Amino acid sequence: MFRLTVGAGLLASALLAALPAMAQPSGSATLDAVKARGTLICGVAGAVPGFSLPDSQGIMRGIDADSCRNVAAAVLGDANKVKFAVTTTQNRFTALQSGEIDLLVRSTTWTLGREASLGLEFAGVNYYDGTGFLVKKALGVKSAKEMDGATICVQPGTSTELAISDYYRVNKMKFTPILIQDLAEIQAAFLAGRCDAYSTDSSALATFRATQTNKDDFLLLPEIISKEPLGYVVRKGDDKWFDIVRWSYFATVAAEEMDVSSKNVDEMLASTNPDIRRLLGVEGEMGKSLGLDAKWAYNIIKQVGNFGETWDRNITVLGVPRGINAVWTKGGLHYAPPIR
Amino acid sequence: MSSAAIDPRLANARAAPKRGLRLSWSDPMFRNIVWQVLIVGLVVAVVWYLVANTQHNLEVRRIATGLGFLSNTAGIPIAETLIPYDPAVNTWGRAVIEGILNTFKVAVVGIILSTILGTLIGIGRLSKNWLVAKVTSVYVETLRDIPVLLQLLFWYGLLQALPGPREFRGSTSWIFISNRGLKLPILVWEPAHWWALGACVLGLILTMAWNATANRRRDATGVKPPVWPAALLLMAGFPALVWASLGAPHEIDFPALKGFNFAGGGTITPEYFALLLGLTLYTAAYIAEIVRSGIQAVPKGQWEAAAAIGLHPGAVLKLIVLPQALRVIIPPMTSQFLNLTKNSSLAVAIGFQDVVSISGTMLNQTGQAIEGVGIIMAVFLAFSLSISLFMNWYNARIALVER
Numbered sequence: 001m002f003r004l005t006v007g008a009g010l011l012a013s014a015l016l017a018a019l020p021a022m023a024q025p026s027g028s029a030t031l032d033a034v035k036a037r038g039t040l041i042c043g044v045a046g047a048v049p050g051f052s053l054p055d056s057q058g059i060m061r062g063i064d065a066d067s068c069r070n071v072a073a074a075v076l077g078d079a080n081k082v083k084f085a086v087t088t089t090q091n092r093f094t095a096l097q098s099g100e101i102d103l104l105v106r107s108t109t110w111t112l113g114r115e116a117s118l119g120l121e122f123a124g125v126n127y128y129d130g131t132g133f134l135v136k137k138a139l140g141v142k143s144a145k146e147m148d149g150a151t152i153c154v155q156p157g158t159s160t161e162l163a164i165s166d167y168y169r170v171n172k173m174k175f176t177p178i179l180i181q182d183l184a185e186i187q188a189a190f191l192a193g194r195c196d197a198y199s200t201d202s203s204a205l206a207t208f209r210a211t212q213t214n215k216d217d218f219l220l221l222p223e224i225i226s227k228e229p230l231g232y233v234v235r236k237g238d239d240k241w242f243d244i245v246r247w248s249y250f251a252t253v254a255a256e257e258m259d260v261s262s263k264n265v266d267e268m269l270a271s272t273n274p275d276i277r278r279l280l281g282v283e284g285e286m287g288k289s290l291g292l293d294a295k296w297a298y299n300i301i302k303q304v305g306n307f308g309e310t311w312d313r314n315i316t317v318l319g320v321p322r323g324i325n326a327v328w329t330k331g332g333l334h335y336a337p338p339i340r
Numbered sequence: 341m342s343s344a345a346i347d348p349r350l351a352n353a354r355a356a357p358k359r360g361l362r363l364s365w366s367d368p369m370f371r372n373i374v375w376q377v378l379i380v381g382l383v384v385a386v387v388w389y390l391v392a393n394t395q396h397n398l399e400v401r402r403i404a405t406g407l408g409f410l411s412n413t414a415g416i417p418i419a420e421t422l423i424p425y426d427p428a429v430n431t432w433g434r435a436v437i438e439g440i441l442n443t444f445k446v447a448v449v450g451i452i453l454s455t456i457l458g459t460l461i462g463i464g465r466l467s468k469n470w471l472v473a474k475v476t477s478v479y480v481e482t483l484r485d486i487p488v489l490l491q492l493l494f495w496y497g498l499l500q501a502l503p504g505p506r507e508f509r510g511s512t513s514w515i516f517i518s519n520r521g522l523k524l525p526i527l528v529w530e531p532a533h534w535w536a537l538g539a540c541v542l543g544l545i546l547t548m549a550w551n552a553t554a555n556r557r558r559d560a561t562g563v564k565p566p567v568w569p570a571a572l573l574l575m576a577g578f579p580a581l582v583w584a585s586l587g588a589p590h591e592i593d594f595p596a597l598k599g600f601n602f603a604g605g606g607t608i609t610p611e612y613f614a615l616l617l618g619l620t621l622y623t624a625a626y627i628a629e630i631v632r633s634g635i636q637a638v639p640k641g642q643w644e645a646a647a648a649i650g651l652h653p654g655a656v657l658k659l660i661v662l663p664q665a666l667r668v669i670i671p672p673m674t675s676q677f678l679n680l681t682k683n684s685s686l687a688v689a690i691g692f693q694d695v696v697s698i699s700g701t702m703l704n705q706t707g708q709a710i711e712g713v714g715i716i717m718a719v720f721l722a723f724s725l726s727i728s729l730f731m732n733w734y735n736a737r738i739a740l741v742e743r
Contacts, residue, residue: 089704090700093707093709117403118403119398119403138506139600148599149598149600150599150600150601156693157704161417161701162415162416162705165428166415169428176601177417178691179691179701181688181700185493185689185691192500192501193504194610235401
């Protein structure tokens, strides 16, 4: 009898404890989970310079890492409340589908197949990329068209793998793939000469080349053989979370379009421009309609910076030109719909 | 009670008192039934929850289920295949079959090689030669204690350090050992070779039949007629005759440097070789210990008795010791064969495309995670059960027949 009473008491107290958390459901399971946990769990590669790579202090640096910080700043008000989960090309989608991570920003290409059948949605593009080839200059090759019979190092489970297959088929050439999952291992195989070329997104090739001590011994072939828009991926079926992630990205682009940066954001609070006032939450209820704090975009810009700042900090330093990744007002593809 | 009818000693025993089931907690039968119903119900509820939860989540995320995707075009490249494969035409199902064959290729060759090597090292550890005994001990203690994944990476790294193809420019060699693997001249395979191979198998069967006849004659007369001339004639002469009668095709495909790679010839890739080497050397260390313990399990008296009746040392090992040692060796050997097969899935780390690697890519490209993992599990279960069945059969065959 005593045990029964204790048992019932425990059950009742567990229910009571669970009540406050369930008191005001936001309608988004992911948002509730992130708020209850107090951290955002974000899947990244963790090994790609410029995208996500821990620095000497162990802090994850890169455009993917900062994209995670954007969402953490918008949702939790603190860009540092991110737990980075290192995923491989082969387990990234499973990690997201199973709920192990809240958000995936891992140089992942937006394709119809992935969005329609993997149970995923692409909330934004943080990098417009394309598949390229990196070779050693000593090989004496100037174009991908000369690569018939080559051995090519590529990571399995990537869209690169499919793109190369298509390219060789269309050009009626043959190649031998070397497929290794681990990024460090595949790069080591390329450097050791196991393969003639290393193929992946040209951004990653450029940053890989830039981090080699003998970078002039390598040549990035001029052909870009596929479109690879890389971006933010969320689980399908949680529309509110999708909106939050998508507009976290748009907020950074809008800020760059209007020249709002981490340096002048506090002065901009006093701006008379209604677009800026709405973005920074001085006017209107933009944050509330997303289920966030009114200062959501202010927090992103103040703590992480606008899109251009993120870019310069992570990509420009590696010597990769901005190109089509500029905002639309400067001839690029990044374009934010009106925040109103 | 039926037992009373079988055992005459129980013929007069009193039957247990009959009693009905009482709906009381003090009745052990009632308690047992309640517990069993509860446990079965719990298991069913957990399984039902898992299935329903998975289905619900798949539906919410609009992830297609079923194995239909296996008939879609794969599109992924595969580096080495036993049967022809074209990513533009072949399906995911075919890609998985290529993976299964690659796993098979590693497992079968690895099991044969590690058994041979392990047996030699196991016998070597018992050698009276100090050097042989110490070297084999060091081998076993070193390789057993290093994780097999590290060994694989080590061998793969070593093979990558070989010279590249360009350094063979101008070479007129027939065999190339480079960081692209071992390139060998191979016979251009034609139907005549299949016929010759068939003739060889037939010759083997006939030789075995002749051997049985020879054994019978030995039992009857005490003299065994020689077997080797017949074996030579049936297994070499006969196939050669078949091959010659079909025009004796013998075109050889030589590897040669073409562009920046080798073209033609046969290849043993560094990925396959590193995996095979790593698994064989690692598993051989365990097999050596099993063989050693098996031989040591045979009582010393057996050796001495065999020597006392005048058998020479080779015959002692072959006729007296090994048959008894095998009974100890076979059961743990089965575990090692299973381990080797399962360890072959570490192939993903060094880029050999076994069934795990290809299924992993497939589940990533198609999003069919549950199905993909299911396929991997089914394949390994099938491999493991086949090995177990074969080894159990063999174990039963060599088991001590009690009379």
